[in-house]
Amino acid sequence: MSTTIPVPCDSQPASAVFSADGSDPRLVQFLEQWKSGKLWHKDAPRSLTKGWANLEEQQAWKRWAKYLSARSDGPLDEYQHGKSDPLDWGLPGGESPLAEVIAWRSSLDAMLKKATNGKPNAKLESLLAETLHDLQEGPSASPHALKAVVLAYRLPALASYLEPAMWWACTAVLLNLVAESANVSSEALEPEPVLVASLLAGELPLVLSVVLSELQPLRSLRDAARKSLSEVLIATTDGEGLIDATLLPAMPMLVASWTRSRAIGEELKKNCWSSEAETQYEWMVRQIIRLSRSSGMPVFTAEPLVAWPAGVLDTALELAGDDEDDTAAAARLAKVLPSIDGDYDEEDLPEPCVESEWSTLAVLATGWENSSCRVTVDYSRPQLGIEIETAGRVLMSGAWETKLSFAGKKLEPVEQWEQQCWHSDDECDFLDLVLEYTSGVRLERQLLLGKEDGFLLVHDVLHGPAQPAGEWQYCSNMPLFGGVTFAGEEETRDGRLLDVKGNARATVMPLALSEWRIEKRFGELSMEKHSLQLTQSARSTRLSCPLWFDLRSRRASRPRTWRQLTVAESLKVVPAEVAAGYRVQVGDAQWLSYRSLAPKANRTVLGQNTAAEMLLGRFYRTGEFAEILAVDPA
Template sequence: MEAMATDTSAQSQDAPATHKAKLPAWVKLTKAAPKGMDCHHWEQWQSYLATRENVAPLQTLVSGKKTSPLAWALFADEVLESRTIPLLETLGEVASGRTKPTSKLAAEMEAWLGSLDRRIAERNLVLELLACAHALPQLAAVLDAALWWQILDKLMSHAIDATSTNFEKKIFEQGLAGELPLTLAYQFPELKACRELGKPAAQVLDEGMQSLTDGEGLLKVDQLLHLRALLACWTRSQAMIRATPGLKLSADAYTQYQWMVRQLLRLTRADGTQTLASGFSGVYNKHLYQTALAQGKDEEDDVIAHLTLPNGKGKASEWHLPYPSYESAWGQFAYLRTDWHRTSPRLAVRHDLEPLIVELESREDVILSGAWETKITIDGVELSPNSNWEQVGWLADDDGDYLELEQEWTEGVRLQRLLFMAREDDFLWAMDSVLLSDPAQKIEYQSQPPFTPQTKIELADETNEAFLTLPKSKATLLPVGIHEWRTDSSLGKFGLVDEKLTLRQTGSGRALVAPLFFDLARKGQGKPLTWRQLTVAEKLVIQPRDRAVAYRVQTATGHWVFYRSLTEKASRTFLGVNLISEAIVARLDENGDIEKLLEVQSS
């Protein structure tokens, strides 16, 4: 008997018919695609995606193999779709291979695809697009051919449209015109159109790292809410770039990335959330930090991370670390901080807005957060600011951090705010100077620091100090420009006005100085303290308060003196010390000698 030949090819009439999918017009394989591969044959394409080994899941390139890197940080937005985070986590599980996709997920993806056009304004939609792109190879197991290619086509459409869009806020360009096309190039190197997106995407990211920062990794202050989301974008992107032959960031871009990692560490509260941020954009994710540190490859940052992050147990004694403080005139932001330890006192100042935005944190508690309201009235006429704040002084050294800002008000009045954070003495000196062009019969000043709801304020019965009690710490606030005893209100009052702690001071002439002393020391809180206004003389003549002022403050942990000149350069004396400076902050020792912590020279 003659043996019968058996046709085992895909063209055999006895074999199931191979499903030929209708593909987008742009689909074409690269020369590097497996020989014989045909995207039109859906089952073949499914099988290839399920078994290929040339594309590593994103989770294998970063920290946190069990979580989605797309959920590291979210962009600040007024609206957060309720399904965004669950979708990121679900697709992350699928993309990593830890969970197999289901028919239920397939139905969800179909509904998701149908919702995209009406959600285009959502800032965090880009994260869903990215999560879908990373999971799409695995989703081929449960999606039909038409839906799978529709999703990929939609992702391509978003990526290509973004490259030709002029973004008003360039930060969002980084995700849509940078990370999204880069992800498509990384996940689908077999498809020519996807692969060709890689180099332009890397260029967008490269340019963004250089143009969106101040040269040392800091964003404009009005974009700081997006710092973590943007760094997460750049961190994921850098991981993919390093894993993709032919792609590379420039040395300048990588340097800015490294600097931004330092800024990430700097602007981290004791609990891990972001300074000057609230809500989901400031949430702490250890895997973002771990991956960013690994990508940044900076030994100092590794030490700083152990000192400043939650659960850190580092010791700085073996390292000469840079100062933790920072100032950026370009970014309109300043950050005063005593040291890198997690519980150290620090003050963030955002001076692009009126009123000034500040955040004071100490010993794991946020004491101040928000707008520092100030009111000035001259001879019964209430004034208003007519310019933005301008930085006129900055210095960081071993003694502390000094920031001075100036703002123009109506009627030719200038308001200067001097802030000094003592590095070893753990106090904040905040001194406002109201400077007039013409003398006034009555200068009225009011200041309301933005205390947080968790700050319990207790006013002393007979004196003007305020005791601040927080969940994990205590602090004391002294209105040094008015008399210590409440019975003498000739210089001003200190108390609650409309449930806000308020300093009200009065004066006359050409100037008024209104200082506040924040005692942030861990020890000595609640123990006796005192302060006095000192006599200042010029050529043996006592000077009025609109020409020069000096103060003495003593707490359980130290003794200090402060001076401010309000005229042109002049030689004056207080406490037997002769000086010609504009401002002085000094430590007073037990012998009555002064050790200068800050000296601002007269111009």
């Protein structure tokens, strides 16, 4: 397949293209215009363009190569924090195709370092010939797109070590990729197409317009690059810088590309994107900190990244962070960010939690510090993603699988998760979601993080057809992270979450099941295939399936117990398919959890009279009840 680029010549139609093959007459015409000096931008230095038309071809190339190699700084040299190269920011380790780009970039830079200035290098040309072939013949994929970006940054340095034909071939191929990127659509918010579009239609033309700004056809790419970068940044964020949850797998590389572009934009009169996009990027800086583990790795990351967050987040904070962003970074990431010290005032910290219906993403958090409890929820797909971190240790991360059947029929989701309620205050963060299934079944999933008490209540409620009752089979598999295991108690149905050293980091109680194993209850809490599995079954129209996580490891050794409570309405006990109440006790601390499954009514549970759909609170030693959250019926 021949490589084509737009003809940068006023005498040709804007849509005309030509091959990178030096024999193509249109490329010959392009190079003739360069030799004659007709392609210089008006701001090209006089020392470069003076007497250009009178130079012999070899003289012209030598002057051009010498001019490019004489540049003391590249566009990212100022932002190279530590040993990481900005072009490695956000890349995965291991043996993935993207990780191979690091090895390729390292080989390219090593050859440049060893090459003799002014002399073509055969090994370097061989590597680039293979690269150009891959870029032309290969798919429009993120590894190829990133190689193209790397090559663009290295074009000035390469001029002194390549034959003119090879250097112009590199430039032609890159320009053609920019032209072809107009056909790359990022309308579908999926990681790969959005990343490719951002690299090829945004960062690549921006880099070319800066590193070869003396050439009018390349400098003119800047406006299109600004437009593309603005569009992709605005299209992928919620208005407050929070990225769409479906893009979380590509978030590190996207942020890396946008931060490199923003660093370049710092030296441009019009920046690298629109003012609206700049606002999104400024907001994004804080969102990236929110979506970071205490280790600095992004949430839901299975393997460590090569260069993250050091470098990229240091640069983002320098370019677009404000005082609250710096304070949040100091509280959460001071140990992994070279530019941040650990001194901060707690009163200056912004809210640690966030929720966005648009992004289908929520972070429930007790604080920014490493000692805090944090729950990240990705509800962009039916198989909801969850990550739980406490005291700097990730306990769960990944896809939360839920299997349901009713009246002998296996159920499947028919819609996406819908957010019904989000609430955040000093006491708790609360997220209420609903998902529709086949056979008219509805799953309501509530997550409540107690900020002062350090617990997480995860409560699933299944709603079936009004009549008749059917047999429910419920199976929830929450993904344990790394070497975390669940150790069930011998005599009771609760257990502890243990780290790789066997230390208890949290305890878990299945509130709808009998505490003692000798008592029959239709369900079990266990570890299955590295997941925390809760199973329940019952014959009813509705089913309550709660799990209580005590996330304070210091309480793991304290006695704990729970009971299902009697709920009364108009002096009559109501069945569990109408309303459910639970008492939870750990040491001296006690809590009440109540949930109405049927339509609203005034009911009594454990001495508390309520018409709320959901009620949760703590009991003090005096017997006084303090409400943490009450949710009224819609």
